Amino acid sequence: MTSNGKKEPIIVCDGVKKWFGDFQALRGVSTEVGEGEVVVIIGPSGSGKSTWIRCINRLEVHQEGRIIVDGIELSSDVRNIEKIRSEVGMVFQQFNLFPHLTVLQNVTLAQTWVRKRTKAEAEKKALDLLERVGIREQAAKFPGQLSGGQQQRVALARSLAMDPRIMLFDEPTSALDPEMIKEVLDSMKELARSGMTMMVVTHEMGFAREVADRVVFFDQGQIIEEGTPEHFFTDPQHDRTKLFLSQIL
Amino acid sequence: MVETRVSQHLVPPEPPPEASQPGALVWLRKNLFYSRGSTILTVLVGAVILLFLRGAVGFLLDQGRQWEVIPRNSANYSIGSYPRENIARTWVSLGVVAFIAGLATAAWRPIGRVSPGQISAAVRSAGIAALVLAVLAPSTFGGRTEFLIAGAVLFVIGQAALMALGDRAIDAFLPTLVVLGAGLVAFLVVLWILPISSSTQIPWTIVIAAAVVAFGVGRALIQPLGAPTVKRSVVALALFALPVLYLHVQRAPEIPWDRVVDWSAWIIPIVVIGYAAVIFVSGAEREAAAIVNGLLVVASIVVWFVSAPMAARFLLLMLTAVSLATPTFGSGEKGRRTVIAVWTGVVLVLMYLFAIGVGTPTLETNNNYFAGINLTFMLAIVPMLLAFPLGILMALGRTSTMPLFRLMSTGYIEVIRGVPLITVLFFFRFGVLNFLPPGLQPDAILLAIIGITLFAAAYLAENIRGGLQSIPKGQYEAAKAMGMTTAQMTMLITLPQALRAVIPAIVGQIITLFKDTSLVSIIGLAEFLRVANNIVPGQPDSLGTKLENLVFAAVVYWVFTFTFSRASLRLERRLGVGVR
């Protein structure tokens, strides 16, 4: 189910449970993600998709079960959570660029402070990445001066600048106008083809069909069904999955 | 039925309709006399303004006014009754301040420009004002003809310049720097031509020369060193100069070399340990660094309970602070060089300050505090500078997750905000001496500075806390997701944004603080307003008329606060670029 012929799993979730007060947002999530695998997570709003992937870089803290990222188990004993986080990039629905810094500074800041690169190294890397996502000429602008699609591509470059081994995406195109969705998805597809391990929460079924190695259907804090895109779009098994797919397709 | 319609051709964009310049009469009708009610209101308000102006002009130009009292008392206004035989000390200080200001101007070139159109319009307005004054002046006023002539001349010059400039009046610009330079030259010319105060001509000229030379030096340094280095050096120089100048003016101490030698038994080991510690910590693993820092924290507490010189206690405290900051800001090759430089600077500055701080004053300070506008500025600027780090610390404390830290900050803020500034000043002037070891007798200015600093810090903390709360959660998450530590996130992401968000509130606070410095007259300090209210008796150059002095004081306060609030508006607009 999980091996997909890939290498060692780089993310392991085993019975992950999480409560917000009395409300249980994750009800025991178990799965593995192999190195270089692209996993697309779909599911209704409020089902816990964000909570789950935010547990993987410990922006949320799970209460039961185990999460192992790159061989290190996430628990309150982890001394150096910053180290793990710097290996796991994340792109948010709301971009979350730093509005007081220019595009270039947004992409170099963590490189110099977390990765301890020199300014010259960091800037070279930043400009290369901005080139790769197609907005090098915007480097001197402030985020507020860019369109949503451009901002999200800056956010992508900002994460990639840390040379992460894993990338998490939480509905990266949901806040974008339709005509800008494509430019962000194109950058993500290119990234997927380059062999990055990716977990992507999205409603873009075209993206799932094209680049996902595996699709996970998530509902009520648990994995209802997972499989290849092929399986999902031609032969879904669970009633909930069928209902959900019929609603969005 | 819906009919299908398809557009046959695309409409090209057209220029917007010409905005017609309304004539004066049209403007009046549209804005002041657009209805019966508005006409009545306009006439009424106009009459009140006219009456007020007439009263004000009558007061200002009354024959009995002795405005010459103000230039005559310029020395009192500047330094109060500071002993005149030591006046050179204050000029030297002013020269140093001017030098630093010149360097700062070179490092942060004042951007912004003034258009000749604005200057011409200002000249024309001045002419109109003089004409109005002449018309409204009381019948006893002798200078009516001169005012009429001067007003007419200014008006004509301004108007002619505006017309000659034509369209260029708004596009052409003079850099602010040129205007600034012209202002300085005009000041010197007035000083040397008008017989206001002949004794200050030479010192003022030297002071201004110092500023100009410093500007040149600054510009010359920017090429080889780079602007950031120059800026950082200017800030360091300014911070270092403040206490030195203070001690130099206020106490003129003699450095007690025998005591300095006594300290060295403690100081030298601490300095050596300091270098070893920061070099080790900057290259060490997290755990090892934590052990070293833990030991330093313990040592810096213990040293307060054994008999050690004050200088050693503070130096160890500073070492601990530097070492604690090292894992975050000073790791890596470049970081190591930075922390070594920081530690060296800390040692030099702290030792120098301690050496002159404990020195025996050679000035009789008890009655000769320096005073006047200098004191007012000092009491506004120094506490504000000191209150900033303190206020930031308190704001972070109050929002932090550490209960003890939070409790301390909250308690401090609530206590200070619950009492009037005067109470704080009284406490520091009279109460605090009971808590100090006997023999330690800080002077009243230092105590006032501490009191105002602590007071301002509490309010600043609340402002900054408001700013911190306005930062969206996503900013914290993005910073954490990239592996930043809490300290890095605070220093690089949240705090800079919070400070920007609360600039208007902070500016308001600085203005209030500037005016509140007048309260120190209650604890016996002769700041600017007190000098104005009570031109120091016994001075040969005092005329002692009160009204003119108080009006003058009000104008001075207003000019400074108004200039400041204008400047901060520009700063806001400039920083607003990045705001979404």
Ligand SMILES: Nc1ncnc2c1ncn2[C@@H]1O[C@H](COP(=O)(O)OP(=O)(O)O)[C@@H](O)[C@H]1O
């Ligand atoms: N910080 C929080 N506090 C309380 N409840 C939360 C919090 N974050 C999420 N939830 C709840 O957890 C559930 C799952 O949320 P989320 O993971 O955001 O869902 P999804 O991303 O699938 O839309 C929702 O019902 C939401 O209301």
Ligand SMILES: [Mg+2]
């Ligand atoms: Mg979500």
